[in-house]
Amino acid sequence: MNFPRWILPCRFALPVSVFASLCLTSVCLAASYPAQPDYLEHATPVTPAPPDQAIAGALQAIQPANIEKTIQTLVGFGTRNTLSSMETDLPPGQGITAAADWIAGQFEEISRQCGGCLEVHRDTFTEVPSDRIPKPTTITNIYAILRGSDPVQAKRMYLVTGHYDSRATNVQDPRIAAPGANDDASGVAVSLECARTLSKLNLPATVVFVAVAGEEQGLNGSTHLAKLAHSEGWQLEGVLNNDIVGGNTTPGDTLQLKDRVRVFSEGVPVAATPEQARRIRALGEESDSPSRQLARAVADADRTYFPAAAGAPFAPFLVFRPDRYLRGGDHTSFNREGFAAVRFTEWREDFNHQHQTVVIPPPGSSDPILGDLIQFVDFSYVANVARLNAATLATLASSPGLPVKVTMVTKKLDNGSTLQWEAPAGAAAGVHYELLWRETTAPDWQFMQSVPVPAAQGPIMVTVPISKDNVVFGVRAVDSAGHRGLAVVP
Numbered sequence: 176m177n178f179p180r181w182i183l184p185c186r187f188a189l190p191v192s193v194f195a196s197l198c199l200t201s202v203c204l205a206a207s208y209p210a211q212p213d214y215l216e217h218a219t220p221v222t223p224a225p226p227d228q229a230i231a232g233a234l235q236a237i238q239p240a241n242i243e244k245t246i247q248t249l250v251g252f253g254t255r256n257t258l259s260s261m262e263t264d265l266p267p268g269q270g271i272t273a274a275a276d277w278i279a280g281q282f283e284e285i286s287r288q289c290g291g292c293l294e295v296h297r298d299t300f301t302e303v304p305s306d307r308i309p310k311p312t313t314i315t316n317i318y319a320i321l322r323g324s325d326p327v328q329a330k331r332m333y334l335v336t337g338h339y340d341s342r343a344t345n346v347q348d349p350r351i352a353a354p355g356a357n358d359d360a361s362g363v364a365v366s367l368e369c370a371r372t373l374s375k376l377n378l379p380a381t382v383v384f385v386a387v388a389g390e391e392q393g394l395n396g397s398t399h400l401a402k403l404a405h406s407e408g409w410q411l412e413g414v415l416n417n418d419i420v421g422g423n424t425t426p427g428d429t430l431q432l433k434d435r436v437r438v439f440s441e442g443v444p445v446a447a448t449p450e451q452a453r454r455i456r457a458l459g460e461e462s463d464s465p466s467r468q469l470a471r472a473v474a475d476a477d478r479t480y481f482p483a484a485a486g487a488p489f490a491p492f493l494v495f496r497p498d499r500y501l502r503g504g505d506h507t508s509f510n511r512e513g514f515a516a517v518r519f520t521e522w523r524e525d526f527n528h529q530h531q532t533v534v535i536p537p538p539g540s541s542d543p544i545l546g547d548l549i550q551f552v553d554f555s556y557v558a559n560v561a562r563l564n565a566a567t568l569a570t571l572a573s574s575p576g577l578p579v580k581v582t583m584v585t586k587k588l589d590n591g592s593t594l595q596w597e598a599p600a601g602a603a604a605g606v607h608y609e610l611l612w613r614e615t616t617a618p619d620w621q622f623m624q625s626v627p628v629p630a631a632q633g634p635i636m637v638t639v640p641i642s643k644d645n646v647v648f649g650v651r652a653v654d655s656a657g658h659r660g661l662a663v664v665p
């Protein structure tokens with residue numbers, strides 16, 4: 176404000192390239208300017224972490240044939256409408272209760288093959304009547320816990336879920352055929368494949384594999400399980416919800432893409448208190464919720480385990496909104512309880528094959544086939560979604576967890592940035608940190624700087640000559656093998 180006017184054009188208006196030729200005053204000649212902004216000056220682009228060979232090997236075991244078997248079996252229950260749990264005269268092997276028994280049996284079988292490594296649970300409750308539930312209805316969520324191998328890290332949990340209930344056009348019809356092959360037998364297949372795969376690894380943190388019911392009636396099962404997790408104090412650091420991940424294959428659809436899956440994440444957390452929302456607005460952290468860091472971790476795991484160079488790239492397409500228009504999903508139940516949660520969904524949905532009563536038009540008709548039939552599911556696509564889920568879960572469950580009390584030290588006005596944080600609880604020796612940053616308009620972390628292993632206990636403090644006003648900073652903990660944890664913003 177009080178600068179002599181003749182300095183201003185040099186400092187603020189002229190591009191560096193023309194600076195030397197146009198600035199002729201002694202003040203200008205005395206100054207020298209960097210060739211690029213401070214945040215690029217000290218930057219190493221974020222590169223993929225090295226793959227963990229045990230994880231990479233485990234991902235190979237995820238095969239479309241298993242997924243086909245799972246979806247085929249689930250479709251075979253005729254209907255998995257949540258209300259069918261109250262029908263007492265269904266033929267044997269039909270209805271949602273039979274499906275629940277089968278899923279629990281699958282988890283038990285997987286557990287037998289790993290020496291009883293899974294704790295298989297049923298979360299059964301009676302839902303009171305509401306819009307889509309005409310009478311008190313029994314709902315059962317099935318979940319299997321793979322306890323972490325490290326007694327301290329085992330408190331940290333990651334969860335993968337899909338919903339095993341299905342519906343036809345009339346969501347309250349408990350008897351009509353509702354195959355639900357894509358929506359959401361595909362998501363249940365992802366949970367089961369993750370259990371099969373990850374149960375063979377030695378993961379320090381805990382992973383929970385879930386199939387919920389009541390999604391189509393109003394997220395009833397996931398709401399109950401998320402509240403249970405909250406009330407039991409589960410230290411859930413991330414929830415991956417897979418809903419409609421079948422890679423719908425309608426003949427003639429030229430717009431479906433099989434090399435990507437959408438990953439939806441909330442911005443300002445739905446569970447933020449007014450005070451937290453105020454701080455988010457003040458700091459411009461609308462795109463830095465824990466759910467969004469989880470979405471970025473999915474992308475990071477993808478770059479490690481689906482390298483484009485390998486010839487078969489498969490990538491998450493991050494969508495920065497909680498869900499699609501007019502739709503909801505089970506991740507929202509976990510968001511509401513304050514947990515980080517994202518939703519995986521195929522690139523392009525065909526609404527003729529969701530929530531529709533099955534109609535097969537007569538030969539020669541130009542009408543579309545209606546109904547969520549298995550013939551439209553691409554098992555290879557579901558396998559890629561399952562591999563991406565498993566890679567993310569295994570990486571995060573092997574990571575040291577989240578740095579705590581991450582703060583930007585702002586005692587005075589200055590153009591540098593000092594960040595301070597503390598190690599995750601029970602962090603092992605060899606844990607180090609990556610300071611991350613990106614332009615405020617960039618969707619994902621762009622740059623990083625490694626922070627050496629601290630010599631002593633206590634808070635870790637780092638100062639960089641980069642203006643905190645111009646970029647978003649984050650910190651993540653990395654173990655000695657390179658497993659990266661979730662980023663935390665100050």
Ligand SMILES: [Zn+2]
Nearest residue numbers: 358359418419
């Ligand atoms: Zn669904």
